[in-house]
Amino acid sequence: MKCIKIKERFADLLSGEIDNVENKKIREHIAECDSCRDELESLSEVWAKLEVLPTETPGEKLRSGFYSMLEENIRSSTWEKIPDKGKNKKRRKWYPGFFGRKLSFSVMTITIVIFAGLISGYLISSKLKSGQIMELRNELKLARQSHSLQMILNRDNRIVPVSLFSDTSKNPEIMENIISYILGGSKISPPKMEFSLLSFPFGSMEENEKKKGLISSLSDGTQKIADVLISITGKVKTFSL
Amino acid sequence: MKKTIFFCNLFLNSGFILLERIMDRTEDNKIMEQVRDGNIEKLAILFERYHLVLYNFFLRLTGGNRSDSEDLVQYVFIRILKYRSTFDNQNKFVVWLYKIARNVHHDHLRKTLPEVSDEERINREPAIEETGIEKIEKSRMIENLNTALLCLPEKKREILILSRFQQLKCREIAEILGCKTTTVKVRIYRAVKELGEKYFKLSGGEVS
Numbered sequence: 329m330k331c332i333k334i335k336e337r338f339a340d341l342l343s344g345e346i347d348n349v350e351n352k353k354i355r356e357h358i359a360e361c362d363s364c365r366d367e368l369e370s371l372s373e374v375w376a377k378l379e380v381l382p383t384e385t386p387g388e389k390l391r392s393g394f395y396s397m398l399e400e401n402i403r404s405s406t407w408e409k410i411p412d413k414g415k416n417k418k419r420r421k422w423y424p425g426f427f428g429r430k431l432s433f434s435v436m437t438i439t440i441v442i443f444a445g446l447i448s449g450y451l452i453s454s455k456l457k458s459g460q461i462m463e464l465r466n467e468l469k470l471a472r473q474s475h476s477l478q479m480i481l482n483r484d485n486r487i488v489p490v491s492l493f494s495d496t497s498k499n500p501e502i503m504e505n506i507i508s509y510i511l512g513g514s515k516i517s518p519p520k521m522e523f524s525l526l527s528f529p530f531g532s533m534e535e536n537e538k539k540k541g542l543i544s545s546l547s548d549g550t551q552k553i554a555d556v557l558i559s560i561t562g563k564v565k566t567f568s569l
Numbered sequence: 570m571k572k573t574i575f576f577c578n579l580f581l582n583s584g585f586i587l588l589e590r591i592m593d594r595t596e597d598n599k600i601m602e603q604v605r606d607g608n609i610e611k612l613a614i615l616f617e618r619y620h621l622v623l624y625n626f627f628l629r630l631t632g633g634n635r636s637d638s639e640d641l642v643q644y645v646f647i648r649i650l651k652y653r654s655t656f657d658n659q660n661k662f663v664v665w666l667y668k669i670a671r672n673v674h675h676d677h678l679r680k681t682l683p684e685v686s687d688e689e690r691i692n693r694e695p696a697i698e699e700t701g702i703e704k705i706e707k708s709r710m711i712e713n714l715n716t717a718l719l720c721l722p723e724k725k726r727e728i729l730i731l732s733r734f735q736q737l738k739c740r741e742i743a744e745i746l747g748c749k750t751t752t753v754k755v756r757i758y759r760a761v762k763e764l765g766e767k768y769f770k771l772s773g774g775e776v777s
Contacts, residue, residue: 339757343732345739371758374765378733380707381714386624390639394616394646401650402609 331357334364341368342375597662605653615662616646622735623670629730630674632719637677644673664744667731671745678723710772717767725760732757 334357340346341354358365597618603611620642627638648669656665718726731742732753739757743750 335758336751336754338761339732339739339754342761343739343757367762370765371761374761374768375733377710377714377768380710381629381734382711383621383625384628384635385621386639386642387635390620390624390642393639393643394620395613397643397647398609398612398616398650405607405609 331361331364334358334361335367338368338371342371598658601653601656601662601665602658604649605656609650609653612646612650615649615666619663619666620646623666626667626670626730626735627674629715629718629734630727631677633715637681641670641673641677644677645670648673660744661741663737664741667735667737667741667745671727713768713771714764717764717771720767721760721764725756725763728753728756729760729764 334354337346337350337354340350346354354368358368597615600611600614604615623642623645624638627641628635631637631641645666649666652669656662718729721729728742728746731737731745732739737745739750739753743753746753
């Protein structure tokens with residue numbers, strides 16, 4: 329074996345990576361070749377000398393630094409491991425698969441729903457037309473009257489008819505009849521006389537206090553009211569004072 | 570006769586070293602796999618196994634800078650954690666580790682001041698306390714070897730440290746450096762030869 333090939337294997341020899349066959353070849357060569365033997369001897373000495381270089385131990389700072397770094401990483405990776413329920417959970421669709429279906433199916437379903445709504449609406453309205461609607465209107469009228477009276481009553485408890493027709497106000501007999509009628513003690517009723525306050529039905533005038541107030545307003549005329557409607561003998565007029 | 574015994578010892582030792590290395594390294598891969606799969610705490614085992622050799626690797630590369638070497642070891646383990654998902658079980662952990670270590674060192678070199686010339690290194694004041702004749706001689710030897718190592722070109726120094734101090738096989742070094750095994754062997758041979766020459770000069774002509 330040539331010297332150059334032998335020298336290539338010196339590294340194997342120094343680092344301890346050599347098999348028996350190679351080992352034998354090198355030994356045979358260096359036994360005959362002075363140059364290679366001297367060189368290997370020199371290299372081996374240098375290699376062995378490096379042993380004296382001390383293996384140093386790092387400071388405690390390195391270990392503590394490593395473990396604090398590791399601890400920090402473990403902590404952060406634990407956070408990563410916790411499953412984010414909000415993220416992973418699939419949102420349930422409120423329209424499950426409806427728009428995912430074919431377009432023709434969707435259009436057909438919507439049309440059926442619209443027609444069903446129209447038909448049912450028509451049927452309901454036709455039933456109400458006759459008696460129920462009238463009842464509803466009356467109820468609404470009464471409610472409006474009640475509300476209006478309430479407004480008047482709440483206005484400093486002034487129940488005032490403000491004025492009467494000019495002819496009635498001039499006729500004391502009619503006034504007396506009205507008063508006795510309101511008080512409920514008189515059976516004498518003015519001919520076709522109706523009395524209403526903002527279309528207020530008589531039936532609701534049950535409280536004596538309110539009746540008295542109304543009478544005093546009618547007789548004295550001292551108190552005021554916003555809007556009064558008095559219907560006497562079929563005549564209806566609205567007064568604004 | 571003396572020389573024959575020396576060579577016989579050299580050949581015998583080589584076998585034991587080889588066996589010892591194979592035992593540890595298969596275990597490292599299993600541990601690193603666990604780290605990669607999320608058992609980060611297992612990295613502590615690898616740290617305990619390798620921080621000392623890595624520290625000394627950097628210590629020799631940096632010319633004995635303890636503070637820098639500690640920092641560099643720390644950076645290596647930070648990178649292991651950062652890039653743990655890239656660990657391939659087909660490759661040896663130790664090869665992967667030293668690849669990272671080399672990159673960390675190269676990054677460090679880029680950040681630090683430009684390299685010091687050989688003359689400046691030789692003229693540096695020895696950092697060893699001189700007490701007693703034997704200690705003085707040993708200290709000088711250590712100082713000269715360290716200086717000779719530092720005077721080696723970066724690539725030669727690195728390959729020599731990997732081979733001599735890190736207990737790595739030529740094949741593993743070839744994987745780390747990304748070259749052929751034969752190239753590694755030739756480089757080791759040349760590095761040792763050059764180191765011997767530099768040491769010879771520093772010691773005033775005395776090799777031994």
